[in-house]
Structure formats: C-alpha cells, structure tokens
Amino acid sequence: xxxxxxxxxxxxGHTRWATHGEPSDLNAxxxxxxxxKIAVVHxxxxxxxxxxxxxxxxxxxxxxxxxxxxxxxxxxSSNYKGDIxxxxxxxxxxxxxxxxxxxxxxxxxxxxxxIRKNSPLIIGLGEGENFIASDIPAILKxxxxxxxxxxxEVAVLTKDDVKVYDELGKEVEKQxxxxxxxxxxxxxxxxxxxxLKEIHEQPRAIQDTLTGRITEDGEIKLDDIKLDKETLDxxxxxxxxxxxxxxxxxxxxKQYIEKYARIPVEMEAASEYRYKNPIVSDKTLLIVLSQSGxxxxxxxxxxxxxxxxxxxxxxxxxxxSSIAREAxxxxxxxxxxxxxxxxxxxxxxQVACMLLxxxxxxxxxxxVTKEEADEVLAALKESxxxxxxxxxxxxxxxxxxxxxxxxxxxxxxxxxEDYVTAMEGSLKIKEISYVHSESFPAGELKHGPIALIExxxxxxxxxxxxxxxxxxxxxxxxxxxxxAHVLAITSDDHPEIMTEVDQxxxxxxxxQVVAPIPAVVYLQLFAYYLAVARxxxxxxxxxxxxxxxxx
Ligand code: F6R
Numbered sequence: 001x002x003x004x005x006x007x008x009x010x011x012x013g014h015t016r017w018a019t020h021g022e023p024s025d026l027n028a029x030x031x032x033x034x035x036x037k038i039a040v041v042h043x044x045x046x047x048x049x050x051x052x053x054x055x056x057x058x059x060x061x062x063x064x065x066x067x068x069x070x071x072x073x074x075x076x077s078s079n080y081k082g083d084i085x086x087x088x089x090x091x092x093x094x095x096x097x098x099x100x101x102x103x104x105x106x107x108x109x110x111x112x113x114x115i116r117k118n119s120p121l122i123i124g125l126g127e128g129e130n131f132i133a134s135d136i137p138a139i140l141k142x143x144x145x146x147x148x149x150x151x152x153e154v155a156v157l158t159k160d161d162v163k164v165y166d167e168l169g170k171e172v173e174k175q176x177x178x179x180x181x182x183x184x185x186x187x188x189x190x191x192x193x194x195x196l197k198e199i200h201e202q203p204r205a206i207q208d209t210l211t212g213r214i215t216e217d218g219e220i221k222l223d224d225i226k227l228d229k230e231t232l233d234x235x236x237x238x239x240x241x242x243x244x245x246x247x248x249x250x251x252x253x254k255q256y257i258e259k260y261a262r263i264p265v266e267m268e269a270a271s272e273y274r275y276k277n278p279i280v281s282d283k284t285l286l287i288v289l290s291q292s293g294x295x296x297x298x299x300x301x302x303x304x305x306x307x308x309x310x311x312x313x314x315x316x317x318x319x320x321s322s323i324a325r326e327a328x329x330x331x332x333x334x335x336x337x338x339x340x341x342x343x344x345x346x347x348x349x350q351v352a353c354m355l356l357x358x359x360x361x362x363x364x365x366x367x368v369t370k371e372e373a374d375e376v377l378a379a380l381k382e383s384x385x386x387x388x389x390x391x392x393x394x395x396x397x398x399x400x401x402x403x404x405x406x407x408x409x410x411x412x413x414x415x416x417e418d419y420v421t422a423m424e425g426s427l428k429i430k431e432i433s434y435v436h437s438e439s440f441p442a443g444e445l446k447h448g449p450i451a452l453i454e455x456x457x458x459x460x461x462x463x464x465x466x467x468x469x470x471x472x473x474x475x476x477x478x479x480x481x482x483x484a485h486v487l488a489i490t491s492d493d494h495p496e497i498m499t500e501v502d503q504x505x506x507x508x509x510x511x512q513v514v515a516p517i518p519a520v521v522y523l524q525l526f527a528y529y530l531a532v533a534r535x536x537x538x539x540x541x542x543x544x545x546x547x548x549x550x551x
Pocket of ligand 1: 243244245246247289290291292293294295298341342343344427428431546547548
C-alpha cells in the first residue's frame with residue numbers, strides 16, 4: 001500500500017456471480033455503507049432488496065451499485081449502535097432470500113461476522129488465523145479443520161477465536177470436522193488445467209468411490225444408507241432429481257434401477273420439478289445427485305418432496321453440504337475436490353454410486369442373482385483400468401478435435417445407456433468450447449435431425465451396447481453417406497467399425513452397464529481439446545459457476 005504500512009489483518013473478497021446488474025467495478029464486492037464504515041460480501045440473492053432499498057434511500061442512504069447485496073451494508077450501518085454483532089443480528093431479521101454474508105466494521109477492525117441462510121459457508125480454523133469461505137478447496141492451503149455454519153447461525157471470527165450463535169443468540173458448541181482432502185488436490189499439479197487434471201484423476205476417483213463398499217465376498221455395503229427391504233418395499237416409485245451433469249448421471253441411475261430393482265423411476269430436472277407440483281407421498285423415494293451439494297434448485301426439490309412425506313437419498317461429493325444435511329440417506333462420491341467448472345470425475349463417480357445403489361436395491365428386492373451382481377461389481381472395479389485406456393488415447397482424441405475445431409455444430413448419437421453418454425458429451429462440448437452441439441437418440445435421426453447432416457458435419461457416435469450395436473452401425477452409415485465426419489466409441493468386439501468411420505476407439509470388453517464410465521472419458525477429452533484449440537478459458541467457461549446456489 002502506497003504511503004506506508006497497512007495495519008489491517010482482516011479482509012473479505014468475493015468473485016461475484018452476476019445476479020443483479022452487469023459485471024462491472026461498481027457492482028463488484030465488497031459493498032459498503034454510505035459512510036464507508038461497513039463492508040460486506042455476499043453470495044446468494046436478497047429477494048426483498050427493492051423495498052429495503054427504497055426504505056434506506058428514504059432514510060438518506062446513498063446507493064452506488066445495482067446489486068441486491070448493497071442493501072445489506074446499508075442496513076447493517078443503520079442498525080449499528082456500537083456492537084457489530086448486534087447490528088448484523090438485527091439486519092438478518094429483515095432479509096429474505098438466500099445468503100452467506102461476511103461483514104466488516106471499521107470501528108471493530110479485528111472482527112469478521114458471518115451469517116448464512118440456504119447458501120454455503122464454512123469456517124476454517126487455523127493457528128492465529130481463521131477463515132470463512134463458500135467452499136472447502138478455497139481454504140485447503142491454510143487448514144483442513146472446519147466448522148460448518150448452519151442456517152440462521154451467526155459467527156464472530158477474530159484471528160484467535162471463533163464463536164457461533166444460534167438464531168436466539170445462544171452460543172453453539174460447534175463440532176469441528178477434519179477434511180481429508182490433500183491440499184495438492186486443490187492445485188493443478190503440472191496439468192495445464194484443472195479439468196484435464198480431474199479427467200486424469202478418474203481412475204483413482206472411481207477406486208475411492210468403491211473403497212469399503214464391496215466386501216471381500218462381494219457384498220455391497222452402503223453404510224450411509226439405511227434402506228432395508230421393508231422400507232424399500234414401501235416405495236411404489238422413485239424420483240430422481242438433479243441438474244446438468246448430475247442429471248445425466250441420474251438418467252443412467254434410472255436405467256440401472258429399473259433394470260435391477262424393477263421399481264418405476266421418474267427423472268426430472270430439479271428446476272422443472274420444483275414448479276410442477278410433483279406427485280409425491282410417503283411412498284416416494286427421492287434420489288438427488290449433486291457434486292457441490294449446494295445447488296439451489298436441487299435443494300428446493302428436496303424441500304418440496306420432504307414436505308409431502310418423501311424419503312430423500314442424496315449422492316453428493318461434499319461432506320456436510322446443505323444437500324447432505326437435508327437428506328435422510330447419503331452416499332458420498334468420494335471423488336475429492338472438483339475445481340474445474342465442467343464436471344468430470346464427479347460424473348463418473350455418481351454413475352458408479354448409482355450402479356451400486358441399483359444393485360443393492362435389486363438384491364433387496366430379490367431381482368438380482370449373486371452371480372449377476374458379482375459380474376457387474378467385478379466390471380465396476382475394473383473400470384479404473386478402462387478409463388486409463390481411454391486416457392492413453394488422449395493424443396488421438398486431440399488430433400480429431402484439432403482437425404475439427406472450426407466446426408460450429410456437432411451432433412452426438414447413441415441408444416439406451418449410450419444415448420446418456422452422448423447427452424453428457426454434448427453438455428461438455430457446449431459448456432467449455434461454446435460449439436453448438438446436440439445429442440439425439442440415434443433412432444430419432446430419421447424423424448428430423450438427419451436433415452442437419454451435410455458434408456463435413458461432425459458426428460460422435462457412442463455404440464458400446466451390444467443389443468443396439470447393429471442399429472447404431474446403420475445410423476453411422478446413414479450419416480457417413482451424407483458426408484459426416486464420424487468419431488465412434490464402441491467395444492473391441494467390433495473392430496469392423498474402423499472401416500466405417502473416420503476415427504474409432506474400442507473399449508476393452510466389459511459389462512454393458514459399466515461401459516458408460518470409460519465411454520464418457522473419450523468425450524470429456526474431446527470437449528477439452530476442442531476448447532483448448534478454440535482458445536477458450538477451459539476451467540472458467542463464460543457465464544457459468546461451479547456451484548449454482550441461486551435460481
Ligand atoms: C456441467 C456442470 C453442471 C453441474 C450442475 C449441477 O459440467 O458442472 O451442469 O453438473 O450445475 O451441479 P451440482 O452437481 O453441484 O448440483
């Protein structure tokens with residue numbers, strides 16, 4: 001700092017996800033009160049900020065930004081009577097919406113006040129230093145001991161102390177949590193991007209997902225799930241709800257559960273589910289998937305379903321996240337921190353979890369024989385090696401991506417499980433390379449999409465499922481005949497595909513339900529290299545955030 005030393009050792013900052021007003025310096029956090037004495041950063045949305053702002057302006061407060069957040073700074077200031085904790089507590093009474101907020105006050109410079117409602121906030125406990133953050137990786141370099149702040153709690157941090165109070169102002173004894181993630185997990189470790197690193201971490205991530213969950217004699221042990229046969233028999237249907245990539249993993253989950261447990265499953269995007277008045281009762285099992293465990297739409301879906309009597313089973317990656325805390329049963333993916341916005345290792349581990357749950361239910365229901373389960377579990381254990389084989393093909397995938405990076409449209413086709421892999425590949429391509437891509441069930445081509453195929457169109461075909469291979473081969477021939485450049489992913493039972501397409505990858509023989517795990521890795525790598533070739537910011541794609549904690 002120019003002009004001498006800077007004595008302050010307490011600070012706040014926030015990478016803003018624009019919800020109100022354009023991304024600009026004026027709208028950037030922290031926001032301050034008119035006299036500059038109160039500074040705040042905020043994650044979430046203050047729903048009633050307009051009436052609050054009008055009231056504050058009438059009282060003489062001057063606003064400089066378009067944000068909802070700024071009302072918090074002014075409100076705290078108007079409630080401040082010499083005790084910042086009391087001022088924040090008063091302020092909370094007037095706020096509606098979701099928020100995690102950090103507040104600094106110039107008159108009490110050693111204190112940092114944190115509040116939380118339906119938006120993630122953790123407290124990191126250090127030696128002579130303490131931290132708050134919205135996500136664990138942010139503080140991993142400094143400490144692995146954390147408190148999870150609950151809704152409506154208020155924390156007061158100084159460098160040597162953390163005190164937490166409940167809604168009624170009573171001090172709360174928080175239990176600290178030890179995070180066993182390696183601090184190195186939150187660094188790139190020699191890779192150009194977190195996404196590439198996380199793609200390469202998938203063999204280990206899958207092993208970590210399975211560790212301790214399959215006994216020596218092949219029994220599935222899901223300790224965090226307390227579903228017994230009687231409870232399972234009580235459900236007449238299952239609903240799976242998630243967003244984005246987690247939705248795609250849920251789509252595979254639906255297929256697995258229907259195949260093995262023979263329970264009807266409805267799949268719904270959380271953003272749709274929450275507004276459609278879903279049919280839910282105490283005979284509903286709601287399964288939610290969420291890497292972050294903080295996705296606002298998914299949390300809202302849980303709330304709706306719980307109020308109508310559903311039991312909630314969550315598959316998530318983040319211990320102690322809001323979704324984990326709301327759920328009745330939890331299965332952690334154990335993928336380690338995922339930093340890149342584009343989800344990769346979370347997806348394959350979610351798929352592995354869904355397969356474990358489906359087999360577990362199938363066995364409880366008596367629909368799956370021990371031999372059948374053993375075969376799938378053995379294949380699941382070997383899926384790490386299959387992913388590694390896909391990673392070993394990275395250069396060939398890169399070449400195909402670099403040859404076609406100027407194409408502005410790409411199409412992905414598959415049937416059954418392969419269609420879901422195509423959906424996930426298409427999402428990856430869109431979000432990081434900004435190429436327009438669409439996925440179709442291959443059998444639907446003739447009902448319209450084939451009209452889009454012309455000379456040079458890129459088609460990525462996923463054909464790992466034995467029962468539909470021949471059908472998919474016909475679809476490949478149809479698009480080739482119209483000039484498409486085709487990359488195919490199939491099993492090594494079908495080397496004949498090599499002469500039909502421009503590039504083919506053959507997955508070593510595995511159980512068909514496991515094939516989507518290695519298959520998606522080829523598409524992740526393709527999307528990655530496409531984005532690199534196009535000069536995109538791979539880890540931070542435009543308009544996207546890692547945790548979507550707002551609607
Ligand atoms: C895609 C991606 C998003 C997330 C979605 C749900 O690569 O990352 O589509 O999958 O926002 O996030 P979680 O899983 O945290 O609920």
